[in-house]
Amino acid sequence: PYSSSFQKRCSSVMSPVYIATLIFSFIVVATFYQKRQGFANIPPGPKPWPVVGNLGGFLIPSVLRRRCGQESDSTATNAAYALMEQAKVYGNVYSLHAGRQLLVVLNGIVFAPYGPSWRKQRKFCLTTLRNFGLGKLSLEPGIMQGLATIKTELLRLSEESGGAGVDMAPLISNGVSNVICSLILGQRFHHKDREFRTMLALMVRGLEICVNSPAVLINIFPLLYYLPFGVFKELRQMVGDITAFLKRIIAEHRETLDPDNPRDLIDMYLMEVLAKQAAGEEDSSFTEDDLFYIIGDLFIAGTDTTANSVLWILLYMVLHPDIQDKVQAEMDEVVGTDRVPSLTDKGSLPFTEATIMEVQRLTAVVPLAIPHMTSETIEFWGYTIPKGTVVLPNLWSVHRDPTVWDDPDSFNPARFLDMEGKLLRRECFIPFGIGRRVCMGEQLAKMELFLTVTTLLQAFKFRLPEGVPPPPLHGRFGLTLAPCPYTVCVSRHS
Numbered sequence: 465p466y467s468s469s470f471q472k473r474c475s476s477v478m479s480p481v482y483i484a485t486l487i488f489s490f491i492v493v494a495t496f497y498q499k500r501q502g503f504a505n506i507p508p509g510p511k512p513w514p515v516v517g518n519l520g521g522f523l524i525p526s527v528l529r530r531r532c533g534q535e536s537d538s539t540a541t542n543a544a545y546a547l548m549e550q551a552k553v554y555g556n557v558y559s560l561h562a563g564r565q566l567l568v569v570l571n572g573i574v575f576a577p578y579g580p581s582w583r584k585q586r587k588f589c590l591t592t593l594r595n596f597g598l599g600k601l602s603l604e605p606g607i608m609q610g611l612a613t614i615k616t617e618l619l620r621l622s623e624e625s626g627g628a629g630v631d632m633a634p635l636i637s638n639g640v641s642n643v644i645c646s647l648i649l650g651q652r653f654h655h656k657d658r659e660f661r662t663m664l665a666l667m668v669r670g671l672e673i674c675v676n677s678p679a680v681l682i683n684i685f686p687l688l689y690y691l692p693f694g695v696f697k698e699l700r701q702m703v704g705d706i707t708a709f710l711k712r713i714i715a716e717h718r719e720t721l722d723p724d725n726p727r728d729l730i731d732m733y734l735m736e737v738l739a740k741q742a743a744g745e746e747d748s749s750f751t752e753d754d755l756f757y758i759i760g761d762l763f764i765a766g767t768d769t770t771a772n773s774v775l776w777i778l779l780y781m782v783l784h785p786d787i788q789d790k791v792q793a794e795m796d797e798v799v800g801t802d803r804v805p806s807l808t809d810k811g812s813l814p815f816t817e818a819t820i821m822e823v824q825r826l827t828a829v830v831p832l833a834i835p836h837m838t839s840e841t842i843e844f845w846g847y848t849i850p851k852g853t854v855v856l857p858n859l860w861s862v863h864r865d866p867t868v869w870d871d872p873d874s875f876n877p878a879r880f881l882d883m884e885g886k887l888l889r890r891e892c893f894i895p896f897g898i899g900r901r902v903c904m905g906e907q908l909a910k911m912e913l914f915l916t917v918t919t920l921l922q923a924f925k926f927r928l929p930e931g932v933p934p935p936p937l938h939g940r941f942g943l944t945l946a947p948c949p950y951t952v953c954v955s956r957h958s
């Protein structure tokens with residue numbers, strides 16, 4: 465979801481005059497302190513470094529940070545955890561600085577700026593995706609087709625591995641991504657398609673270095689994006705490759721567009737662009753450039769999030785074989801073995817649903833949601849949060865809040881069930897965010913999670929390879945929280 469605004473920002477800073485570093489730094493430092501003085505009553509927070517603010521740590525190599533005790537393995541990989549720890553010092557609402565940009569982090573409680581243009585684009589995307597089946601039973605056959613391939617491949621790879629286990633990440637990413645790709649690009653990709661596999665790998669790596677490497681400093685010094693080495697060069701290369709891939713697909717659609725027979729979101733959008741042009745709406749927010757950003761956002765938002773959620777759920781099943789048995793027993797009783805699970809079974813599988821939800825609670829795959837920005841100065845919990853402040857809602861901390869959840873760090877699906885074993889809706893369970901910017905793909909993601917988890921657990925028992933220790937559970941933070949790499953062995957369940 466970040467790629468679009470990030471690119472827009474990068475391209476808009478290409479000024480012909482590059483001010484000499486000293487003068488530049490002086491101005492930044494001066495303005496920084498001037499601006500800080502203007503912030504009265506903002507929430508408390510750690511003292512920022514000059515110029516870079518609280519992102520200064522990224523200037524120190526992580527080896528040194530670890531040696532000085534400033535970073536443990538888990539904080540390095542889970543920024544949400546680190547932000548929750550800071551709340552113990554500064555309270556549940558505190559402030560940080562990314563360079564001069566004020567950030568407020570909210571604990572315990574896609575980039576287009578909120579406004580009329582975002583509203584129009586979101587409405588268009590939701591209506592179009594619904595027309596093509598988002599949140600509807602009509603999408604089920606497409607999802608099941610992908611799952612059939614995953615089952616066959618998983619069994620084959622597991623047998624081939626000779627007990628060493630299979631890394632499921634590429635297979636699951638491909639299957640999940642094909643669902644959103646069929647809706648927006650009108651095509652599915654074979655799991656051995658090399659170009660598509662590369663795109664998925666680039667996306668994962670790109671999200672990781674955007675938030676968890678010195679590339680973060682591009683937010684303060686956009687010109688760093690053009691440095692010809694290290695993660696900066698790597699990021700530029702990735703953005704170029706993904707851009708070329710998506711632009712080529714858009715161009716193919718333009719050439720083969722049949723207005724009487726729209727195939728997917730790209731076709732619908734191109735028709736909207738043509739309609740606006742015909743109506744003489746020059747300042748329309750529907751342009752081919754916008755289409756590119758939307759497709760990129762949906763591709764990224766619809767793949768990494770859901771794939772990581774599935775991988776987390778399967779990992780928890782491997783680590784808790786008793787819960788895996790219970791889920792399978794419920795499915796044996798309700799679905800049996802003569803047919804594959806269907807969305808119509810959802811209401812009859814409360815323990816399975818509770819298990820999925822409990823893993824989503826513990827892992828919060830989009831732990832810091834998507835940064836928001838205040839469009840007005842507001843008063844919040846006695847603090848003044850100025851207009852233009854970036855607000856980070858720490859969803860991870862809501863899911864681990866001990867005042868809401870008993871023993872929040874333990875894995876206990878039963879917390880989502882009432883005394884009669886019926887599913888409980890818990891207000892503080894917000895893996896998809898809340899409010900106007902709540903996840904656009906929530907319905908789709910829930911369908912995919914349910915069908916993927918039930919279909920795989922109906923077919924297989926999952927376990928770690930013999931003698932292989934479980935991966936650490938803090939995960940890898942890269943905008944989304946992914947499990948650390950692991951392999952599994954599968955055997956037929958029934």
Ligand code: HEM
Nearest residue numbers: 574765766769770773830833834896897901903904905909
């Ligand atoms: C388990 C899977 C998923 C999780 C946990 C998840 C979670 C989230 C979260 C936390 C946000 C930010 C909400 C906020 O800032 O308040 C978000 C935004 C978004 N998600 Fe998802 N998401 C998932 C799957 C999907 C899928 C499959 C799609 C594809 C349609 C999608 C599309 C989006 C979009 C477009 C936004 C930005 C909405 C806006 O800014 O108006 N997500 N998601």
